[in-house]
């Protein structure tokens with residue numbers, strides 16, 4: 485039986501995650517849940533943003549549904565954002581952002597793309613330093629063959645399973661020939677291996693600036709985009725705008741034998757506690773767990789279709805009413 489570690493976190497995470505769990509339980513009969521803590525509230529209470537038992541519970545379940553965490557306005561000694569700790573501790577090396585046009589809310593139709601972002605290295609290794617008496621600041625960008633390769637292999641396996649064929653490698657190898665050159669060549673080599681093994685893949689390359697422009701002007705041309713950490717951070721936010729808003733954009737982080745799904749939005753302190761947060765991003769993230777953590781494609785599709793039907797009906801106001809509309813639509817026409 486699938487098990488999920490449920491981590492609402494801070495702010496509207498406390499509202500949208502329980503809503504998503506209700507939908508997930510309806511779509512995955514027998515699902516077991518384990519509640520766990522993380523985030524700023526947890527840090528204030530317990531002195532750590534990610535308690536060891538939270539990590540242990542995620543490892544045990546192999547799957548987590550994470551809400552959002554707040555960060556203090558000023559740096560606080562000993563505090564580090566929970567999601568960064570989780571990504572690192574669990575080696576969640578691939579970040580996926582699927583973006584599909586949704587009825588009534590997406591600014592346009594016909595979009596069905598997936599951004600696959602490297603999640604462990606690049607400019608996010610945190611190696612910054614000052615030199616020259618503070619007159620020069622330097623950040624190191626680390627690209628390894630190992631990380632690029634496992635990312636590419638994971639992306640290609642996902643494409644194979646989903647019948648996706650077109651892979652766009654996004655880089656800036658004209659300016660960064662060593663780092664982005666290594667990334668690009670490693671992805672290309674993985675494509676060659678996959679093709680030899682019989683997978684149909686069309687591969688193209690785009691410089692990141694061109695990719696950003698095309699993503700804004702012709703999003704329907706994309707299928708799967710694969711890129712390094714910083715470019716992926718930026719492009720996946722750009723791509724998410726096509727979902728129709730932050731309240732609708734899901735994501736999942738994948739490691740080996742572990743997956744952590746989370747809505748793209750943050751803890752939204754401005755609306756927290758009012759019962760008005762849109763739970764759809766969290767619900768669609770739960771669907772990604774069904775798909776990627778448990779290979780339950782039918783359950784994932786059922787949840788996604790229920791969300792689409794709820795959107796077609798016109799979304800009611802409030803977290804509870806939206807959740808009811810989705811769960812109500814989960815039963816329609818299903819056997």
Ligand code: ATP
Pocket residue numbers: 496500552553554555730731732749750751752753754755760761762763765
């Ligand atoms: P954090 O520091 O945790 O990221 P934030 O203030 O940046 O918090 P976000 O969660 O990133 O907040 O949200 C940005 C804006 O989008 C906020 O005004 C928030 O109210 C709105 N928003 C985010 N998620 C939702 C949602 N699920 N439903 C409705 N509005 C949302």
Ligand code: MG
Pocket residue numbers: 749750751
């Ligand atoms: Mg934010």
